[in-house]
Amino acid sequence: DTAVSQTPKYLVTQMGNDKSIKCEQNLGHDTMYWYKQDSKKFLKIMFSYNNKELIINETVPNRFSPKSPDKAHLNLHINSLELGDSAVYFCASSQTLGNYGYTFGSGTRLTVV
Amino acid sequence: QQPVQSPQAVILREGEDAVINCSSSKALYSVHWYRQKHGEAPVFLMILLKGGEQKGHEKISASFNEKKQQSSLYLTASQLSYSGTYFCGTIMDSNYQLIWGAGTKLIIKP
Numbered sequence: 001d002t003a004v005s006q007t008p009k010y011l012v013t014q015m016g017n018d019k020s021i022k023c024e025q026n027l028g029h030d031t032m033y034w035y036k037q038d039s040k041k042f043l044k045i046m047f048s049y050n051n052k053e054l055i056i057n058e059t060v061p062n063r064f065s066p067k068s069p070d071k072a073h074l075n076l077h078i079n080s081l082e083l084g085d086s087a088v089y090f091c092a093s094s095q096t097l098g099n100y101g102y103t104f105g106s107g108t109r110l111t112v113v
Numbered sequence: 114q115q116p117v118q119s120p121q122a123v124i125l126r127e128g129e130d131a132v133i134n135c136s137s138s139k140a141l142y143s144v145h146w147y148r149q150k151h152g153e154a155p156v157f158l159m160i161l162l163k164g165g166e167q168k169g170h171e172k173i174s175a176s177f178n179e180k181k182q183q184s185s186l187y188l189t190a191s192q193l194s195y196s197g198t199y200f201c202g203t204i205m206d207s208n209y210q211l212i213w214g215a216g217t218k219l220i221i222k223p
Contacts, residue, residue, distance in 0.1 A: 101157035
């Protein structure tokens, strides 16, 4: 029973295309996150939602737009994809804001060609 | 603001011990530790709250020195399965935003 599930696992697309990554958690957590992990393995926070409310919106190009239809889902839409967007994108969730561990999804490897 | 992890990488023989450090220039609310195996997602190991506590998880334990703003992760009698990249994350204020270190790559050889 997957706790945080992301789809798709792999995404290969051409520059200029628009794509979406979906994330769902069945843990009953209030807070969800999107992270980008580059080739050097650095984890960069992109967005964070708490009970469907955007609370962290880091310096990310506005081509990236998150959407949280309910607290169990946090999707990421990317417009006009660029080569530099190639990375692994992780969704994560935590019980709520505060000192709680994060549970990560298995990641989406995005390759822009 | 990013915590500094040391060492950047370490190679051990199975059965040896390792210590990974995580230092911050600012006061900390808490420290998280995660392990990420190659091609997989980070997995939560433990969280330490200010108060200088030490926590354990199988043969992996950690300490948090609030005065020094530093946490250390201890891997005892390392097993092949401990290989991976270890990340610390720090929370410094009531925004509860987790700031990640750059990671420490641990390679365990038979």
